[in-house]
Amino acid sequence: MALELDRFDRAILRVLAADGRVSATELARRIGLTKSPTQARMKRLEAAGVITGYGARLDPIRMGLAHVAYVEVKLSDTRETALQAFNRAVLAVPEVEECHMIASRFDYLLKVRTADIQDYRRVLGEKLSTLPFVASTSTHVAMESVKEARG
Structure with a gap:
């Protein structure tokens, strides 16, 4: 079942997809909320399985996999x-x-x-x-x- 996502949830996902290493404080600033509700939303998105993990983006060509x-x-x-x-x-x-x-x-x-x-x-x-x-x-x-x- 899909989780109901509001504009703040979508903003969190958009920012994290672009920069998974962004701090909670910076994420909150970018989406227009304070840190505590931003962190609570992130935890809810993780618990619901919308956010499945965090990782580095690798350049396959530089890894010799062109x-x-x-x-x-x-x-x-x-x-x-x-x-x-x-x-x-x-x-x-x-x-x-x-x-x-x-x-x-x-x-x-x-x-x-x-x-x-x-x-x-x-x-x-x-x-x-x-x-x-x-x-x-x-x-x-x-x-x-x-x-x-x-x-």
């Missing part, structure tokens, strides 16, 4: 036990940044980040193709990231 591929995965079996087996297994592949079950001609769409095309080829052959119930894959290589999620 190659992005989107992989369509078709399974040989789509019964619940097969889906669960695939879901569990894909979580263990660190190169998979995102995994989405899709309502389409294929079953899953993966975002895979590697150093280069040779590294991607290794991940595809040794990891992705060996996941449970994988019948086929189709790869789309990103040439440029114009916009990526920021929280």
Whole structure:
């Protein structure tokens, strides 16, 4: 069930998504409340699961992970036990940044980040193709990231 969010809650989320290290005092100043109610709202948003954590944004290119591929995965079996087996297994592949079950001609769409095309080829052959119930894959290589999620 979605939590009812007012303008202050949304302002808190917007500021934290841009700067998760902002102090409570500065956050309160930016949204126009005092520190105590701002902190109480943050705790409520955390307890409700709207805020799921805090972390650093990393630059994958500076980390040597400039190659992005989107992989369509078709399974040989789509019964619940097969889906669960695939879901569990894909979580263990660190190169998979995102995994989405899709309502389409294929079953899953993966975002895979590697150093280069040779590294991607290794991940595809040794990891992705060996996941449970994988019948086929189709790869789309990103040439440029114009916009990526920021929280």
